[in-house]
Amino acid sequence: MKDLEFYILENELWCLFPDGRNEQVTERNTELIHDILSQIREFYPEAYKDLSIWFQRSASNIPYFQFLIVEQFAKCNFGELDTTRKDIDGMGIFNFEHVKCPLRGRCVHEGKVCSPRFNSRLSDAEMRVMKLVYDGFRIDEIADTLYLSPHTVKNHIKSVYTKLKIHEKSEFIRYANSKNLFKE
Structure with missing residues (x-):
C-alpha cells in the first residue's frame, strides 16, 4: 500500500x-x-x-x-x-x-x-519491542527475547515509526531520550 x-x-x-x-x-x-x-x-x-x-x-x-x-x-x-x-x-x-x-x-x-x-499511543507490546531497540538489540535478538517472529517485531517497529512520524532508529532514540521513555 x-x-x-x-x-x-x-x-x-x-x-x-x-x-x-x-x-x-x-x-x-x-x-x-x-x-x-x-x-x-x-x-x-x-x-x-x-x-x-x-x-x-x-x-x-x-x-x-x-x-x-x-x-x-x-x-x-x-x-x-x-x-x-x-x-x-x-x-x-x-x-x-x-x-x-x-x-x-x-x-x-x-x-x-x-x-x-x-x-499515537504506543501499545504495551510496542513498548517492549522498542525498549530492546533502544537498548541496541537486533531484530532477531528481539524476536528471540520476546518469543515473537521477526516479522511481528518489524511490524511493531513500523507501527511505532508511523505513530511517531519518524523514519529511522536514530530518530526514535532522540524521541525516547527527549520523552524519558526508558529512564529509570
Whole structure:
C-alpha cells in the first residue's frame, strides 16, 4: 500500500496506483481494503468504531462491510484528485485532504470519520519491542527475547515509526531520550 491517490468520480471511489492503473475501488480489491482497514483500526480507532456502527446492517457480509468502511473513510478524507501529495505515501502514511462536503460543520461524523484523530499511543507490546531497540538489540535478538517472529517485531517497529512520524532508529532514540521513555 504505497503511493496511492484516491478521488471520487460520479460518487464512486477511484484509485490511481503506482503502476499507472486507474480503477474503481470495489469490494473485489481485497488486499487494498484489508491494508487500509488495518491502518484505520490501529491509527484511527474512533473512526473505525463510528464506521462500524454506521454500516452495522451490512456486518454479516464481511467483505462488503469492510469495503463500505474503507470507501466511506476514503471519501471523507481523500476524495479530491491531488497531484502534489499522494493520499497514502510510500511509508503508508495517510495525508488527509479537506474534502468538499455539503454537510461540513453539521455532520455527526466530523472529527471522527472526517478528519479523524490519530492514535499515537504506543501499545504495551510496542513498548517492549522498542525498549530492546533502544537498548541496541537486533531484530532477531528481539524476536528471540520476546518469543515473537521477526516479522511481528518489524511490524511493531513500523507501527511505532508511523505513530511517531519518524523514519529511522536514530530518530526514535532522540524521541525516547527527549520523552524519558526508558529512564529509570
